[in-house]
Every structure is written in C-alpha cells, then in structure tokens.
Amino acid sequence: MAEHHHLVHLQAGLFDPSHQFTAPPGITLTQEHYSNTTPDQLHARLRDATILVLCYTRINAEALSEAVSPKLKFIAITAVGTDSVDLETCRRRGIRVSNCPGSNVESVSNHVMALYFAARRNVVRMDRATKDGTWLKVGSMLSNRMADRDGDWCLTCEEEVMGILGYGYVGKRVAKMAQALGMKVLIAGRKGEDSPSTSNDTDIQRIPFDEVLQKSTVLVIAVPRIPETMNMISTAEFAKISHKAVLINVSRGGIVDEVALLQALKYRSIHGAATDVFAIEPASVKTSPLLAEGVEELNLTTSPHVAWCADRTAKNYARMSPENVMNFLLGQGRFPETYPGGT
Structure with missing residues (x-):
C-alpha cells in the first residue's frame, strides 16, 4: 500500500492560495487548511496530523504529547524562528522540524533601518508633537526634544558606530547597509567570551561583547531566542551602553529585558529604542511595560x-x-539542528 500522510495547515490565511503542498509518487497526501487556529482549537486539529504547517502558533510539550498528536512526524514552520515549537520534545519523539532560513532577510533588514532612523530622529514623538499642536505652541524650541540628555542633537550616519549582536543572515545584510550609509560596524562575540574569534565564513573580526556595548551608538539585536539569549540585554548591560546610543530589536521578545529598557529610556541612559517584538505577543498595556501609560513621552x-x-x-x-514538506516526504532536508532559530 502507498504511504499516506495527512497535512494540517494551521495558518493558511496568512498566505497566498498558491501556497500548495504536493507529494511525490508513491505517497498519498490529504490536507486540511485553516485560515487561523486559536489555542482552544489546536489539540483537535492535531489529532490526525502526520505533517503540521504553521507560522507562529505555539506548539508546547502538551500539544506534542502522544496523547494529543499521536501521529505527528513532521512540522514545517513557515518562518525563520523556531522558538514557537518545543524542539526538545520534538527530538525526544523523533518529530522532524524545518523552517525557512533567509526568507525574510531583505524585509527585516529594511525594517531595522526604518527603526534606526525613527529612533535616532525621534520620528514618532515629532510626528505626535506636530499633529497635537505642540509645534504651534512652542515653535522652534520643539527641536530641543530631539537632543540627548547633554543637549546634543542627533548624530548623523557618518558619526554612528553600529554594534550588531547576531551575525547571521540579517546581521550580515544590516552590516552592509550600515557601511553603505557611512557607519562603522562592530560585530559582537558571544556574551561572556573574552577573546572572540574570526567568523567561520568571513574575515570579520568579532569584538568582545562588552566592548561592543561600550563603543556602539547604534545597537542592533538579531539573535535567536534560545535559553542563552534570554535577557541578554538587561540592567547591567544598559549601564555599559552610551547615553547617545539607540537600541533596535528585531529578533524576539525576551532578549531585551522590557522593564530594564523602560528604565533606561526614562532616565535617559540611552537616547532611544525601537522594537518590533515583545516578550508576550500580541502585546498590550497589560502584558508589556513598554506600552504602559506615559511611554508616549519617551523616544x-x-x-x-x-x-x-x-x-x-x-x-x-x-x-x-x-519544498520542506516535499523534502521530508523524500527523506531529505535540513532541520533545526542546523537552524536553531532567528528573526
């Protein structure tokens, strides 16, 4: 008899209808496509799945238990990061996992630069002040709100030193964009590593982590969310960062301590920050201090x-x-042992 698989797509509504899954000769494939999947719907939809396709739905140890997903053999994550899936449980059960490395490099790198300019130039605060009539009230004195705590105005690109934490696909692309704008670029070694080595695939010399914190005027975070990177930037790290610096996070929530970041902004120990990610998502005033009352006054x-x-x-x-699904069915492919996650 032909080998049979049942594919369940949990978030088909995010993608174009041309997102098609097929099987090679000798394998039959039935499919269920759901526009979206809520936590209370998840377990029922996992029951008969041998292949699971998702973007960001959290698949924890309970969902991966044999009681809930007894037939599951493969998970295709339609994203770069794999932190939504309990990989250790997958390894114990022999469930293979794939992701889409490098798929969003251009978009994420563009967003890094957009957030950089927004933070450096106080774009959001200036937009608000223009629209709410503050400009009319205070006139040219409004420009003082763009200054740092010493009263100095914005650095230009040619004065910036960009420190990059995480030199994967996105880190490499952002480095090139920053250099094209005239910035000096520093690539950080691993936190706690005193003498970082040259990158394996480039001649870039990595700089000790703390040295990058101290020398950078722009700090870009593009590391995967793994136990070693949780709260990578917290109170102790903010004490080392220049008050002229802006911090940009496009990696994952939880890598920057949100309470510590809020304090750094309030006391102006950094010039500004921009984040695309939160520790709990979707974020709200109830889940993140970065969305609390009064933050609109901060950069x-x-x-x-x-x-x-x-x-x-x-x-x-x-x-x-x-392609990842097809490779799994053919017994081929690269899995999270190679790609531990990322932006």
Whole structure:
C-alpha cells in the first residue's frame, strides 16, 4: 500500500492560495487548511496530523504529547524562528522540524533601518508633537526634544558606530547597509567570551561583547531566542551602553529585558529604542511595560512584529515551506539542528 500522510495547515490565511503542498509518487497526501487556529482549537486539529504547517502558533510539550498528536512526524514552520515549537520534545519523539532560513532577510533588514532612523530622529514623538499642536505652541524650541540628555542633537550616519549582536543572515545584510550609509560596524562575540574569534565564513573580526556595548551608538539585536539569549540585554548591560546610543530589536521578545529598557529610556541612559517584538505577543498595556501609560513621552518606537512583512518574504515562504514538506516526504532536508532559530 502507498504511504499516506495527512497535512494540517494551521495558518493558511496568512498566505497566498498558491501556497500548495504536493507529494511525490508513491505517497498519498490529504490536507486540511485553516485560515487561523486559536489555542482552544489546536489539540483537535492535531489529532490526525502526520505533517503540521504553521507560522507562529505555539506548539508546547502538551500539544506534542502522544496523547494529543499521536501521529505527528513532521512540522514545517513557515518562518525563520523556531522558538514557537518545543524542539526538545520534538527530538525526544523523533518529530522532524524545518523552517525557512533567509526568507525574510531583505524585509527585516529594511525594517531595522526604518527603526534606526525613527529612533535616532525621534520620528514618532515629532510626528505626535506636530499633529497635537505642540509645534504651534512652542515653535522652534520643539527641536530641543530631539537632543540627548547633554543637549546634543542627533548624530548623523557618518558619526554612528553600529554594534550588531547576531551575525547571521540579517546581521550580515544590516552590516552592509550600515557601511553603505557611512557607519562603522562592530560585530559582537558571544556574551561572556573574552577573546572572540574570526567568523567561520568571513574575515570579520568579532569584538568582545562588552566592548561592543561600550563603543556602539547604534545597537542592533538579531539573535535567536534560545535559553542563552534570554535577557541578554538587561540592567547591567544598559549601564555599559552610551547615553547617545539607540537600541533596535528585531529578533524576539525576551532578549531585551522590557522593564530594564523602560528604565533606561526614562532616565535617559540611552537616547532611544525601537522594537518590533515583545516578550508576550500580541502585546498590550497589560502584558508589556513598554506600552504602559506615559511611554508616549519617551523616544520609543514600536511595531507589531511585522519586520518580516513583504511580498518577497511571502513568495519565499510559498516556495520554501512546500519544498520542506516535499523534502521530508523524500527523506531529505535540513532541520533545526542546523537552524536553531532567528528573526
């Protein structure tokens, strides 16, 4: 008899209808496509799945238990990051997992630069002050709100030193964009590593982590969310960062301590920050101090985890996720041991 698989797509509504999944000769494939899946719907939809396709739905140890998903053999994540899935439980059960590495590099890198300019130039606060009549009231004195705590105005690109934490696909692309704008670029070694080595695939010399914190005027975070990176930037790190610096996070929530970041902004120990990600998503005033009352007075720009959004990204997803399913069915492919996650 032909081998049979049942594919369940939990978030088909995010993608173009051309996002098609097929099987090679000798394998039959039935499919269920759901526009979206809520937590209370998840377990029922996992019951008969041998292949699961998702973008961001959290698949924890309970969902991966044999009692809930007894037939599951493969998970195709239509994203770069794999932190939504309990990979350790997958390894114990022998469930293979794939993602779409490099699929959103251009979009996320563009978003990094957009957030950089927003933070450096106080774009959100100046927009608000223009619209609410503050400009009319205070006139040219409004420009003082763009100054740092010493009263110095904005740095220009040629004065910036960009420190990059995480030198993967996005980190490499952002480095090139920053250099094209005239910035000096520093690549950080691993936190706690005193003598970082040259990158394996480039001649870039990594700089000790703390040295990058101290020398950077722009700090870009593009590391995966794994136990080693949780709260990578917290109170102790903010004490080392220049008060002229702006911090940009497009990686994952939880890597920057949100309470510590809020304090750094309030006391102006950094010039500004911009984040596309939150520790709990979707974020709200109840879940994140970065959205609390009064933050509108701070140089803080936020976006709702949309750095990946671009036609180019969607086309990459539509190509790569079906390829990953096909490779699994053929007994081929690269899995999270190679790609631990990321932006």
